Amino acid sequence: MDINARTAHVSVLTTHGDEGVQIHGSHYNLNDYQTFSQESYLRVGGGIRKTHDKTYTSERTQSSGSIQVEGSRITFRHDGGPTYVFEGSNLTIEHADGTKDVLAK
Numbered sequence: 001m002d003i004n005a006r007t008a009h010v011s012v013l014t015t016h017g018d019e020g021v022q023i024h025g026s027h028y029n030l031n032d033y034q035t036f037s038q039e040s041y042l043r044v045g046g047g048i049r050k051t052h053d054k055t056y057t058s059e060r061t062q063s064s065g066s067i068q069v070e071g072s073r074i075t076f077r078h079d080g081g082p083t084y085v086f087e088g089s090n091l092t093i094e095h096a097d098g099t100k101d102v103l104a105k
Helices: none
Strands: 007-015 021-030 035-044 061-070 073-078 083-087 090-094 100-104
Touching: 007 100
Parallel strands: none
Antiparallel strands: 007 021, 021 035, 035 061, 061 073, 073 083, 083 090, 090 100
């Protein structure tokens, strides 16, 4: 995949103390700066979920969603999945059940 102004390679790594780690690797394509498509290619420990597990998969999966920009806040709403809110150096992940995780740089 060529990386340009409409594509991004995104890797998210979260740790759970000494208990576990979660890694999620994916490629995003910005279709029209209002919608995106995503191809996930790596999930360790469940990828991006509320709790980690002991799984690993490199199966490629497709998803899509919408993008909203408000000032310096960029929101990616995944269809049927989590919402990512990027603001400054923080990433807030809003899970389907309403719980939130805040990841700081």
